[in-house]
Amino acid sequence: MRVVALWSEMAKDGAAKLSKNVLRMKFMQRGLDAELKQQLEEEEKRIISDEHWSLDLPELTAKENHIIEARSCVPCEDLVYGRMSFSSFNPEVEKLMLLMNTHKEEEDDSVSRMETDITDEEMARRYESMVESMRKKFAKKRNRSTITKSGEDVNCNVDDNQHKNVFLKPQD
Amino acid sequence: MDTIHACFKDKIGEVLLPGDVFSFRLPESGDGSIKTDKIICGPGLRRNGEEVQVCKSGILRHKQPNMYWIDSQQRRYVPAKGESVIGIVTAKSGDIFKVDVGGSEQASLSYLAFEGATKRNRPNVQVGDLVYGQFTIANKDMEPELVCIDSCGRANGMGVFGADGLLFKLSLGLVRRLLAPQSEIVKDLEKIFPFELVVGMNGRVWVKAKTVQQTLIVTNLLESCENMTSQQRQTLFKRVAEGSL
Numbered sequence: 001m002r003v004v005a006l007w008s009e010m011a012k013d014g015a016a017k018l019s020k021n022v023l024r025m026k027f028m029q030r031g032l033d034a035e036l037k038q039q040l041e042e043e044e045k046r047i048i049s050d051e052h053w054s055l056d057l058p059e060l061t062a063k064e065n066h067i068i069e070a071r072s073c074v075p076c077e078d079l080v081y082g083r084m085s086f087s088s089f090n091p092e093v094e095k096l097m098l099l100m101n102t103h104k105e106e107e108d109d110s111v112s113r114m115e116t117d118i119t120d121e122e123m124a125r126r127y128e129s130m131v132e133s134m135r136k137k138f139a140k141k142r143n144r145s146t147i148t149k150s151g152e153d154v155n156c157n158v159d160d161n162q163h164k165n166v167f168l169k170p171q172d
Numbered sequence: 173m174d175t176i177h178a179c180f181k182d183k184i185g186e187v188l189l190p191g192d193v194f195s196f197r198l199p200e201s202g203d204g205s206i207k208t209d210k211i212i213c214g215p216g217l218r219r220n221g222e223e224v225q226v227c228k229s230g231i232l233r234h235k236q237p238n239m240y241w242i243d244s245q246q247r248r249y250v251p252a253k254g255e256s257v258i259g260i261v262t263a264k265s266g267d268i269f270k271v272d273v274g275g276s277e278q279a280s281l282s283y284l285a286f287e288g289a290t291k292r293n294r295p296n297v298q299v300g301d302l303v304y305g306q307f308t309i310a311n312k313d314m315e316p317e318l319v320c321i322d323s324c325g326r327a328n329g330m331g332v333f334g335a336d337g338l339l340f341k342l343s344l345g346l347v348r349r350l351l352a353p354q355s356e357i358v359k360d361l362e363k364i365f366p367f368e369l370v371v372g373m374n375g376r377v378w379v380k381a382k383t384v385q386q387t388l389i390v391t392n393l394l395e396s397c398e399n400m401t402s403q404q405r406q407t408l409f410k411r412v413a414e415g416s417l
Contacts, residue, residue, distance in 0.1 A: 067210070067224060069218065069219055073252075076233070076241045077235075077352060079353075080352075083371075086361075100328060
């Protein structure tokens with residue numbers, strides 16, 4: 001702050017002025033007002049833009065192209081896949097034919113639901129048994145027997161039959 | 173835009189010659205407030221500023237909603253991006269194979285463009301092998317490039333094929349007829365005997381049947397289909413089917 005006050009005084013006197021680079025340093029900026037800061041910034045910008053070269057061209061806008069060129073005739077005529085096999089001469093190629101030609105048809109339609117191999121109920125049943133087996137696997141040996149017992153309970157009420165083996169303090 | 177489609181509509185199904193021009197004045201709009209449809213010009217049509225010029229002689233075809241092209245005949249193949257062709261490997265230089273596809277230049281096929289190929293695990297491709305691949309780059313300024321995998325990295329039947337069988341050349345129009353969705357030629361042909369067929373858009377066709385004689389019969393039938401009407405073709409195929417059985 002004192003430096004800044006000194007600087008403004010010195011500037012008024014016309015005596016030795018501080019250079020621009022010193023003024024741009026951080027400790028000199030702290031004392032400045034907002035206005036002074038803005039002025040300095042504008043001056044800087046003006047200097048920079050004078051130095052940059054720019055072309056005096058009018059603004060060019062890209063013309064919207066209504067006409068698209070397609071070089072290949074495959075999308076035009078909806079040509080099918082090139083490898084073909086008939087009367088199961090080459091079963092792999094026949095599989096490929098089905099795959100590629102239905103793939104092409106699906107592109108035209110919207111994305112349909114994936115075909116499921118098993119029904120939803122089957123999936124739920126399997127998931128249930130999987131959860132059970134995972135629980136058994138990671139349960140401690142003592143708890144494993146209780147898990148099989150409580151499997152019959154539909155509501156899965158956890159029974160506190162087993163007591164935890166706590167340290168029993170010896171009674172004197 | 174209705175004006176654009178109206179220009180084309182009269183000429184659909186008519187024979188056009190190179191130099192015919194379709195021009196339409198689009199109304200001057202301020203900020204593109206009018207939503208204009210895009211037209212897709214297929215092979216044979218070329219955009220020239222705001223006009224569409226015909227550059228091949230043939231019949232104008234149309235496909236909904238906005239695709240137009242010229243249906244023409246030619247024997248010489250010009251590589252186009254996205255087309256699947258049969259190529260013959262002519263040279264192996266460093267990391268790429270040079271493949272002859274019947275165009276003005278040989279195409280290059282990188283050895284990494286096969287399914288499961290890595291720097292250590294090179295594909296087993298020799299000079300003289302037949303490859304079925306797709307173009308990734310094919311324009312008049314650059315050397316065409318082939319690949320034998322799709323964008324997901326799967327082969328989808330592309331790559332080296334053809335242990336036996338016969339490769340021959342057909343005209344491009346006939347090849348397109350063979351690859352059309354409900355091709356009659358193919359339907360008639362499959363009734364005769366079982367065989368395997370690979371059709372490349374560059375006019376090359378590879379056929380394999382159980383015996384050499386059957387292969388030659390299929391080859392001759394395909395070559396003769398070029399200039400026959402469907403009636404003549406069906407009688408010929410019937411005669412062959414009865415003869416061979």
